[in-house]
Amino acid sequence: MSIQIYNTLTNKKEEFIPIRKGEVSFYLCGPTVYDYFHIGNARAWVVFDVIRRYLEYRGYDVKYVVNLTDVDDKIINRANELCVHPNEVASKYTEAYFEDCRRLKIKDATCNPKATEHIKEMQDLISLLLEKGYAYELDGDIYFEINGFSEYGKLSGKRIDDLIAGYRVEPDQRKRNLLDFALWKKVKEGEVCWDSPWGKGRPGWHIECSAMSMKYLGKEFDVHAGAEDLIFPHHENEIAQSRCATGGVFAHYWIHIGFLRIGKEKMSKSLGNIYTAREILDEFSPESIRLFFMQKHYKSPIEFSIDVLANAENAVQRLKRCYFKLKELLERYNIEDNLNYNKNTDIIKNFRKEIIDIMDDDFNSAVSVAKIFDLVKVVNEKMESEYSVSKEMHVLKDAKDIFDEINKFFDIIPMTYEKSENTEKLLEILLNIRDELRERKEYALADKIRGEIEKLGYIIEDGALRTRWMKR
Numbered sequence: 001m002s003i004q005i006y007n008t009l010t011n012k013k014e015e016f017i018p019i020r021k022g023e024v025s026f027y028l029c030g031p032t033v034y035d036y037f038h039i040g041n042a043r044a045w046v047v048f049d050v051i052r053r054y055l056e057y058r059g060y061d062v063k064y065v066v067n068l069t070d071v072d073d074k075i076i077n078r079a080n081e082l083c084v085h086p087n088e089v090a091s092k093y094t095e096a097y098f099e100d101c102r103r104l105k106i107k108d109a110t111c112n113p114k115a116t117e118h119i120k121e122m123q124d125l126i127s128l129l130l131e132k133g134y135a136y137e138l139d140g141d142i143y144f145e146i147n148g149f150s151e152y153g154k155l156s157g158k159r160i161d162d163l164i165a166g167y168r169v170e171p172d173q174r175k176r177n178l179l180d181f182a183l184w185k186k187v188k189e190g191e192v193c194w195d196s197p198w199g200k201g202r203p204g205w206h207i208e209c210s211a212m213s214m215k216y217l218g219k220e221f222d223v224h225a226g227a228e229d230l231i232f233p234h235h236e237n238e239i240a241q242s243r244c245a246t247g248g249v250f251a252h253y254w255i256h257i258g259f260l261r262i263g264k265e266k267m268s269k270s271l272g273n274i275y276t277a278r279e280i281l282d283e284f285s286p287e288s289i290r291l292f293f294m295q296k297h298y299k300s301p302i303e304f305s306i307d308v309l310a311n312a313e314n315a316v317q318r319l320k321r322c323y324f325k326l327k328e329l330l331e332r333y334n335i336e337d338n339l340n341y342n343k344n345t346d347i348i349k350n351f352r353k354e355i356i357d358i359m360d361d362d363f364n365s366a367v368s369v370a371k372i373f374d375l376v377k378v379v380n381e382k383m384e385s386e387y388s389v390s391k392e393m394h395v396l397k398d399a400k401d402i403f404d405e406i407n408k409f410f411d412i413i414p415m416t417y418e419k420s421e422n423t424e425k426l427l428e429i430l431l432n433i434r435d436e437l438r439e440r441k442e443y444a445l446a447d448k449i450r451g452e453i454e455k456l457g458y459i460i461e462d463g464a465l466r467t468r469w470m471k472r
């Protein structure tokens, strides 16, 4: 089966056919770097990380571009509040963004273009729009005229009249249409600005994503992604200005993720219910956060709570225990020597096929992850039974391979096993106590401790200075 993607632009699920065979050009609207990102933003970064890595797992070479908006009203306001230069705010939170993404196990993008380093590309695009008559100047500001683009509103599925009726901002009567948006903003007192053919100023937000996506991916590329609230006006405007400037199609598939709510409420500063990703990462493993996001289809809204996350953490631990037990068993057993193995491993192989089919169908991680836990159950049962362990080693080997494969994109199984480190520490503590008992000549109790530890598969050697232990 080929990969199907729900395309916001056509409002239906479509077969994914990339422009160049075997390659995917992918643009994600990245962060505005004025604060630490919150758990709602984290959903977007993680979901698209999984989609990108899944496409790679399916054999595509993915060029993954995530921009950084480092000039914006929010950054300027934040800088004014803190009485620092906007660059200082932007560089601090850019660094924090990368740090938190790595903690969430998000794979580095192919590139992260910064808006402030692409002013020239934005100005070129604006010049082109002016030349072609799609934009106009108003006292140092440049506006895009939406009347010039007949498909305006297609992405959001809205009619221009309805959009005007819903317009909530104080209308600027000089504009030709209320919905015309700024491509270039004339400098205001004390703001960061750049020289331009239209005087000093700074770019509008929408133009930056058009300029950067097309610079790195071309006039036409495969996927443009972002959160649902970017559909209008941000992505609608990106389509309008890009298509008018180049005459090309711009992005072929538009993927949008649903909202994250805190319990039943929207996350907002006034409700005081904003959790930053780093706060959550201090309490929970990255795998549990990733699993929590994967347990819902990316388009559905998701309700966040500490309890739900705690459940996800338990599920991750269940997965981890199963995986490491399996790994240990396989290491202990030499499969090639075992001639009596059962070659009928279809039960497990079906899991792989099912997981892939489900993911191919618009990246349905929710159902896919449920399948993985069904597999855990089957594997645990097999590991309980001595018959299965000895006769079905190849089945177990297949299961481990599936876990390794799904982890390439979901990344929900922690690959280090701290539990054994703790076990070693506990062993040292016990042996130190035993040494003390021996010094006190309480041999009966010392021997009892030794006996119990040996039962767990360790060898204890009493040296002249200290007691050593090793695994049998």
Ligand SMILES: [Zn+2]
Binding pocket: 028, 029, 030, 209, 234
């Ligand atoms: Zn954008």
